[in-house]
Amino acid sequence: MSGAVIGEACNLGQNCFVAGGVVLGDRVKVQNNVSLYEGTTVEDDVFLGPSCVLTNVTNPRAQVDRRSLYEPTRLRRGCTIGANATIVCGVTIGRYALVGAGAVVAASVPDYALVLGVPGKVAGFVSRHGHRLRFADGLATCPESGLRYQQGAAGVRCLDLDEEQPLPAHLARGERTHDEWKAST
Incomplete structure (x- = not known):
């Protein structure tokens, strides 16, 4: 972690690696088995689910040294990266976006987007509390x-x-599970 910047009140799970040159904002939660490589910037209040992957070279080869060619990845304030999701380098994940478990994201994602699947596609939008937004007018x-x-x-x-x-x-503590919210709407 030498050379990394880690903000206040961050939580790093078991078996995590943070390389030099990584920037973590405040209140970032990095769950188990996550490696963050040089070129990664994580803003405040980001959640990185277990075993998610963030790459730093698009075309890695063992026989070609590309250490000076790391491509930046930016995770904007409040976004969530689900368990086992892969974020290909060179993209920005927008503020409060939610990348679902197992998704593979190879293009930048707008604020509040819900991204699902392989390849990852915008499937809708979510609130800061992670609920799907149903727009009318x-x-x-x-x-x-x-x-x-x-x-x-x-x-x-x-x-x-x-x-x-x-x-x-007063808005930072959940009171009901996601399934309870779904059942009530």
Whole structure:
């Protein structure tokens, strides 16, 4: 971890590796078996699920030294990378995006996008609490927080909070499981 920058209140699970040159923001959760290589920037409040993979060279070869050619990967504030997902280098995962378990992402992802599958494709949009947003006339409300979201030509944005700030304390604790929320909507 020499040369890495690790923010406040980060949590690194078992068998994790953080290379020099990696930047982790505050309150980042890195679950078990995750390796973060040079060229990776992880902003505040990001969740990296167990055994997810972030690469740093598009065309690696054992016989060709490409250490000076690492391609940057940026994980924006509040995004989630699901268990066993693969993020191919050179992309940006948008703020509060959610990459589903096992997805393979080879292109940049917009803010609040829900990305599923191999190859990863945008399957919808989620709130800061991770609930699927159902837009009507360009507006949606998170069933858990009540926060309002707008979808327009520039993408999805939260109308009620500063997207560059952590959730306020009263919104930062979940009260019901995802299945309980799904059953109630």
